[in-house]
Amino acid sequence: MHMTVAEPSSRPESRLIEVVHQTAYQYQRPVEQSWQLAHLQPRSIDRQTVRSHRIEIDPIPDWIESGCDYFGNRETRFAIHAAHRTLTVTTTSLVEVHSEDPSPLGRSMLSDAQQRLDRAQFTSPSPQVPGSRRAQLYASRSFRDGQPFLESIQDLSHRIHRDFHFDPNATTVTTPLEVVIAKRSGVCQDFAHLMIACLREVGVPARYVSGYIVTEPPPGQPRLIGVDASHAWVSACSPEGVWVDIDPTNDRFVDADFVTLAWGRDFSDVTPLRGVILGGGDQKLEVRVTVTPVGTSTA
Numbered sequence: 001m002h003m004t005v006a007e008p009s010s011r012p013e014s015r016l017i018e019v020v021h022q023t024a025y026q027y028q029r030p031v032e033q034s035w036q037l038a039h040l041q042p043r044s045i046d047r048q049t050v051r052s053h054r055i056e057i058d059p060i061p062d063w064i065e066s067g068c069d070y071f072g073n074r075e076t077r078f079a080i081h082a083a084h085r086t087l088t089v090t091t092t093s094l095v096e097v098h099s100e101d102p103s104p105l106g107r108s109m110l111s112d113a114q115q116r117l118d119r120a121q122f123t124s125p126s127p128q129v130p131g132s133r134r135a136q137l138y139a140s141r142s143f144r145d146g147q148p149f150l151e152s153i154q155d156l157s158h159r160i161h162r163d164f165h166f167d168p169n170a171t172t173v174t175t176p177l178e179v180v181i182a183k184r185s186g187v188c189q190d191f192a193h194l195m196i197a198c199l200r201e202v203g204v205p206a207r208y209v210s211g212y213i214v215t216e217p218p219p220g221q222p223r224l225i226g227v228d229a230s231h232a233w234v235s236a237c238s239p240e241g242v243w244v245d246i247d248p249t250n251d252r253f254v255d256a257d258f259v260t261l262a263w264g265r266d267f268s269d270v271t272p273l274r275g276v277i278l279g280g281g282d283q284k285l286e287v288r289v290t291v292t293p294v295g296t297s298t299a
Helices: 112-123 133-140 149-163 177-183 188-201
Strands: 013-038 048-058 063-068 074-080 084-098 206-213 231-237 243-247 258-264 273-279 283-298
Touching: 013 206, 048 074, 084 258, 112 206, 112 231, 133 177, 133 188, 149 188, 149 243, 177 188, 188 206, 188 231, 206 243, 206 283, 231 258, 243 258
Parallel strands: none
Antiparallel strands: 013 074, 013 084, 013 273, 013 283, 048 084, 063 074, 206 231, 206 258, 231 243
């Protein structure tokens, strides 16, 4: 059933959102050993607070630990040493998300040292966002001398939304950026990578943000379980040293409809679940996500 993205919030508000994310693998042959790394716990940041989070893994791991990665994302590492034909990882998170004005005015700024670090690591090419002359030419139309920062990134987002077609069959997680530019089609991951490439080419630090967005079923239809999906957008650093999140797939600034999971240079830094297995043969992957608003209050 077709699901539509919720309309942008009309006023600042705080809302509670429950996210259930289930990843299930079925293997052709028994897996003898499995070592996995998960980025499936939302971040607690200025615009959101994680009220609760739990992870359920079947089969039960022989070893598990949690911590933070280089970018400050929460991660869970685990290993399974008993033979198994299936692996299911289910996380349930309750997050309070606050809408915010995208304007950098009045918001906290990064220190000079942090700005220098971010400029170095988020303006440089990364594994899935290489340097691109085509991205530079595309971005130059949105970044003109004297044009305010927010107007520039909003114009770039609008043009990507207008010029590129959303097509879940056009690309895979490994499709190169230049192919996306040539085909003018893809999904949220592709559009985030494209916008990041454009921003970096004009000297704006930009990072990839993974997360979720509240969707709404068609009028009169019930909300279905498991039909939502992970989402991706862009965070761009203003000249004042403030990060501003914007979603080129839906051409809007990030607000209380968005739950931030993790961020990095590109998708390869925040893959929801990845690992190494011994055995298994061919495998089948199924991902089911449910994003449900469970409470709203005016800020």
